[in-house]
């Protein structure tokens with residue numbers, strides 16, 4: 609008998625709980641960040657990466673001081689970056705010109721990208737070899753959600 613009573617109590621609590629959840633139901637179009645139903649699967653607008661030649665691409669604004677600058681020019685042609693091939697270095701590895709920027713000419717990588725040998729020569733640091741870990745090509749697309757960053 610005691611057990612039966614307990615069961616009844618548990619059942620009625622469950623039923624109460626259900627009706628409370630029903631009252632607080634969240635609509636499926638207010639669950640996600642996007643203002644559509646979470647059951648919809650809207651296709652994002654197609655976009656294309658900049659296909660500008662490095663000579664005319666200029667540079668892009670940096671989000672904060674010391675942020676890795678975004679790649680302003682086409683990058684697809686210079687991929688992949690791997691142990692055998694690094695096209696980025698062919699243009700940006702100019703240890704003799706560090707800090708000297710010239711419009712239309714490849715910006716020399718900064719000193720942070722190098723290690724000094726015993727003889728004082730600068731060589732690319734292994735930590736900076738894979739450029740695309742930190743530098744990304746950009747697409748002109750508005751953010752899906754506005755932000756104040």
Ligand code: HEC
Nearest residue numbers: 662663666667677678686695696699711712713714715739
């Ligand atoms: C054919 C030469 C060339 C190659 C290859 C190249 N770049 Fe560039 N890069 C440039 C030039 C030229 C600029 C633009 C400089 C300007 O107009 O101020 C530039 C600009 C940049 C900038 C912006 C620098 C800044 O001060 O904002 C980054 C970052 C960059 N390149 C990264 C890369 C990466 C990563 C790769 C490889 C995937 C690469 N580049 C391959 C020539 C090249």
Ligand code: HEC
Nearest residue numbers: 674675676696700715716717718720736737738739741742
């Ligand atoms: C671990 C992250 C990282 C990697 C990998 C990396 N960079 Fe950078 N890069 C940065 C940051 C952060 C800055 C801005 C601060 C600075 O100059 O150190 C920068 C700055 C630059 C600049 C602008 C220099 C200036 O004087 O304004 C160029 C050009 C550049 N990187 C090219 C490259 C290339 C080419 C490679 C690959 C060989 C590469 N980076 C690899 C993080 C990285």
